[in-house]
Amino acid sequence: GAGVSQTPSNKVTEKGKYVELRCDPISGHTALYWYRQSLGQGPEFLIYFQGTGAADDSGLPNDRFFAVRPEGSVSTLKIQRTERGDSAVYLCASSGGLAGYNEQFFGPGTRLTVL
Amino acid sequence: QKEVEQNSGPLSVPEGAIASLNCTYSDRGSQSFFWYRQYSGKSPELIMFIYSNGDKEDGRFTAQLNKASQYVSLLIRDSQPSDSATYLCAVGGDTNAGKSTFGDGTTLTVKP
Numbered sequence: 436g437a438g439v440s441q442t443p444s445n446k447v448t449e450k451g452k453y454v455e456l457r458c459d460p461i462s463g464h465t466a467l468y469w470y471r472q473s474l475g476q477g478p479e480f481l482i483y484f485q486g487t488g489a490a491d492d493s494g495l496p497n498d499r500f501f502a503v504r505p506e507g508s509v510s511t512l513k514i515q516r517t518e519r520g521d522s523a524v525y526l527c528a529s530s531g532g533l534a535g536y537n538e539q540f541f542g543p544g545t546r547l548t549v550l
Numbered sequence: 551q552k553e554v555e556q557n558s559g560p561l562s563v564p565e566g567a568i569a570s571l572n573c574t575y576s577d578r579g580s581q582s583f584f585w586y587r588q589y590s591g592k593s594p595e596l597i598m599f600i601y602s603n604g605d606k607e608d609g610r611f612t613a614q615l616n617k618a619s620q621y622v623s624l625l626i627r628d629s630q631p632s633d634s635a636t637y638l639c640a641v642g643g644d645t646n647a648g649k650s651t652f653g654d655g656t657t658l659t660v661k662p
Binding site for chain 1: 554559582592593594595596599636640648649650651652653654655
């Protein structure tokens with residue numbers, strides 16, 4: 436695809452439910468990042484993949500959050516037992532390939548609302 | 551204290567003026583520094599990155615880095631109304647991929 440895509444664009448769920456957020460990076464980008472952004476704040480780092488492996492998961496807030504990238508392309512962020520405080524825009528970014536790693540290209544985000 | 555600090559603004563400048571945006575960071579081991587622009591309701595997009603002390607110019611934009619003072623700035627010359635956005639400063643530990651730590655951004659308004 437031409438850019439990073441994320442699905443769904445919006446997700447409304449109830450407290451305690453499980454959600455999956457998907458990210459499809461730019462073709463050929465080996466690095467993939469998940470951030471979340473609350474209103475009025477900058478993106479907060481969650482996890483970074485290099486290929487299939489999580490190179491840095493230090494930003495995951497607790498064990499309710501988990502992310503995978505089994506084939507080194509598409510990634511899924513999984514949130515168990517959602518809480519109202521999980522409500523935010525979840526941003527995915529990718530980098531690498533011919534453009535190098537300097538620039539992280541962001542997707543449009545998934546707005547998660549936990550009621 | 552946040553790792554990356556920015557003045558939240560809003561910063562308002564007239565069209566054609568120079569807008570100056572500032573950022574300080576706490577981790578002396580930081581190696582890479584980025585400025586992103588984020589329009590309301592949109593995702594961040596990279597404007598510039600800088601790794602070495604000094605100035606780096608790209609069109610109307612100049613990034614300035616002073617590692618000794620742990621300070622990075624962005625100057626926007628000949629500001630245009632289309633420059634009105636939130637500007638995010640981000641800091642990374644590695645110049646070859648790796649996470650970025652973002653500030654909360656400075657909102658810039660350029661008035662016609």
